[in-house]
Amino acid sequence: MKKLNIDFDELQKAMEDTERDAFDYFLDIGTGDIIILSEDIISRAQQVLDESYDEDMAEYEEVEFDEEHDIPEWMEDEIELALGIFLFEKDRYVRIPERDHGSGFTAMREFTDSLEDLQLREHLQNILDGKGAFRKFKDALAPYPKERKQWYGFNAKFAKKEIEIWLKSIGVEFNNDNKI
Secondary structure, eight states: OEEEOOOHHHHHHHHHOOSOSSEEEEEETTTOOEEEEEHHHHHHHHHHHHHHOOGGGGGSSSOOOSSOOOOOGGGHHHHHHHHHHHHTOTTTEEEOOOOOHHHHHHHHHHHHHHOSOHHHHHHHHHHHTSTTHHHHHHHHHTTOHHHHHHHHHHHHHHHHHHHHHHHHHTTEEEOTTOOO
């Protein structure tokens, strides 16, 4: 099992982004870095591949495309990184999965059941049985700073377990020196 220094907060944020409508996230299992690519960069890189990629290119370590692509200079490095992820570095970069909605819901349910404030507990239980539970849950905790802080700590511990399970599944673990 490979031990890496990984920014837990960044990894958790990546997994919490369940919509993936603006960004996608990759873990560099060589360095432990979290790579964030915008959907625009991903789309442009995919366009370059669709227009220029030939199966014969898979045999080479570096790709030089025959045609010039209309890519702004400020995007070139990120598109090159995205192309590297898509083409050559599949063993080095792993897409960070979205957090499972079921486990997020389970975390909210367990937290709610642990609350001492019976009125708040009942209110949150009712919210969890309805539509839009995730947003309503966070909104309902807004007037309760102590419980909101407790929720974020509880959720982080719950997420840590999920992250460790995912990392183990790809042959990676947090470096023991990491404070997570």
